[in-house]
Every structure is written in structure tokens, then in C-alpha cells.
Amino acid sequence: MLSSLKKKMLPNRSKKPTLFDLLKKEDDEEKTQAQASISVLPDDLLLMIFDNLSMEERTPLGTTCKRFRELDFELGKRKFDSIYVNWSKKCHHFTGRVAGIDYNIYGGTIEGKVYPHLQATRHNLRFFRKAFAKQLIISFAMKLDKSEAELISSILKTVTFRELGVFFEATNEYDADVIPSLFKHRDLELAKVTLCWKRSFFHDGKRARNLVMKLPPVKKLQIEFEYSDNKFKRFLNKKFGLFNEFATVDGEYVLDDATLQHITSNTNHAVIVGKSKCSAQGILNAFKIVRQSPLEKKLVFFFAPRPIIEEIISMPNLCFDNYDWNHDLIDRSSKSLLAFSEKTGAFCTVSMGKVDENGKMISWNID
Helix, strand or coil, X not given: CHHHHHHHHCCCCCCCCCHHHHHHHHHHXXXXXXXXXXXXXXXXXXXXXXXXXXXXXXXXXXXXCHHHHHHHHHHCCCEEEEEEEEECCCEEEEEEEECCEEEEEEEEEECCEEECCCCCCHHHHCCCCCCEEEEEEEEECCCCCHHHHHHHHHHCCCCEEEEEEEEECCCCCCHHHHHHHCCCCCCCCCCEXXXXXXXXXXXXXXXXXXXXXXXXXXXXXXXXXXXXXXHHHHHHHHHHCCCCCCCCCCCCEEEEHHHHHHHHXXXXXXXXXXXXXXXXXXXXXXXXXXXXXXXXXXXXXXXXXXXXXXXXXXXXCCCCEECCCCCCEEECCCCEEEEEEEEECCEEEEEEEEECCCCCECCCCCC
């Protein structure tokens, strides 16, 4: 009891703060206030700032603090030179490239390392949110199940692009779900679209035709099938500047009267390399669309059975001029030409398009 009273009666000998301690305390308080002022900046203001920065400017900021990384991710709107999607049995890979830098999400086996399969996580679904790509290239090297098709569609749901290339190395039951999803809510009238099937895997022309009929208006369209004849490939490269391998005109057909007229109505320039089953009247109806087009440049190139072309040439009541020895037909009033040439087996190549003042087909630059 006595000892406790003595302790209470002892004077307080605590050390008085020095000038250094006071200055340090004031500095700490200023830092705390500065940090608080940054943390309370409204998200909409920060998003507005980030929205006005390029990807090159946004990326370093994302390394400074977690909040900036979250805002950058939330904003999306990244601009890429290309986005490449590779879907195979071995790996599932989405790569966005800009200025030599790759942004990836992936699953499966890559360079000998095994990663978990891609899942529909919030991170993956928002990785390319509102992104733009000059080129969007998708390669399907395996059949898709429904969940895989839905995952691909969801990841690319808000991606816009200038060029779309889809390469089918396997026949997919759900490609009719993935590809149309890339056309929804997008203005593709200035876009270029390439659809390419490997002939060895192509067994369902009806599904391909249904897919083509869902195509919206696009500036340039290529529908291709793998082709191994180097002579014919060189001809196509020379005539149209096409650079992939193309299909023989044997096997399943993708082009009939309905698809030909749909393509002619909805594209400025179209090349369809593969077997067709068009009638004489169907070709003339498509040519009518070309003649009525106000465009100065329009071209549709495809294959047609030789007997059908001979039927057109022999029609007595066509109101066109014979242009040359190939029996090409020209409508001078609309500056339109229907040309048949380069006979390949049972098929002929057909070109429909606009001509110049000299009656020559206006060339199409693939770029």
C-alpha cells in the first residue's frame, strides 16, 4: 500500500519532445493528409483521367498502386494491334499485342508448362472489355463444346475490330454460335471478314451456308477453303492478292443462289473460293444487284459449274453486249461486267463488278 502511494507521489519525469520530434510529427500528419486526399478522389474522376490516356501511358500507372491497377482494369478500352485466339486440344490462348507487348490469358499446356484451363472468371471475362483490335484472328483447331463456345463469345463480347479472320481446322457444331456473336452490336460496314475452312475437316455445307446468311453488311468478305494446287493458288494470288491456302472446287459447296445474293447485297468486295451450286437465274439475279449498286467499285468472285455458264451465254434475250471472245457480258448503262474465265475442270471462275470507261474491270486491292 505504501509503495503504491510513493509511486503516485513521484514527479513525472517523462522526456519533453524535442524540436526534431515536433517537426517529424508534423511531417507525418502532412503525409497522412496527402494519402487521404488521394484515396478519396472519386472513381469517376480517376476513370475520366485514365480514359484520356493511351495504353502506353496507363500501363506504368498500373504498377504504382493497386487502386490504379483496378481502375485500369475496370475501364478496359484497350487498343491492340491484334488479338489472337488459339483454341486447340493442347492450349487455350488469348493474346492482345500492342507496341510489341503481349497481354495474355491462357490455359492448358504452353511451352511445356501446364496451367489450369480457362474459366469464366471475372478477370477473364473483363480482360478484353471494350477493347479495339486492328485484327482479330481466331483459330479453331478442335471441336468446341457448348461451354467453350459460350466462354469465347463472352470474352470477346465487347471487342471491336477492323479485320476479322476465323480459321476452322475442325468442323464445329457451335461455330454458328461464336461467329454471329462477333457481329452483334457492331458496325462492320468498313470491316474486312475472312472465313476459312480446311477442306479435310469440312463436312457440313448447310451449316456453313447458314453461317454466311447471318453475315451483316461488311466492306470486304473472303470465304476460303484450303487448296493445295500451287498453280491455281498462284493464279488467285496474282489476280486477287489472296495469301492463304485455298480450296479445291470439289466436295461440299457453300454457295447457292440465296447465299450468293446475300453476299452480293451486303459486301463491296467478295471472294468465295470453293464449290458452288448456283443456277443461271441465280447468277443473273446477283448480277442485277451489282448493276443497281451505286458504288463505283464492286466485285464478286466465285466458281460456277461450267454447264450453268454455258446456259447463261446461250440465252437469247439478254440485254447485254458481248465484251470479248470469252462471251463476257457488259451492261454499259450501269458500267457493270459479268465475266467468265479461267476454266478449272467442271467449274469456271465468275467475276461480277464495275468497269472503267474502257470497259475493263476495276481492280480490287485486297488491302
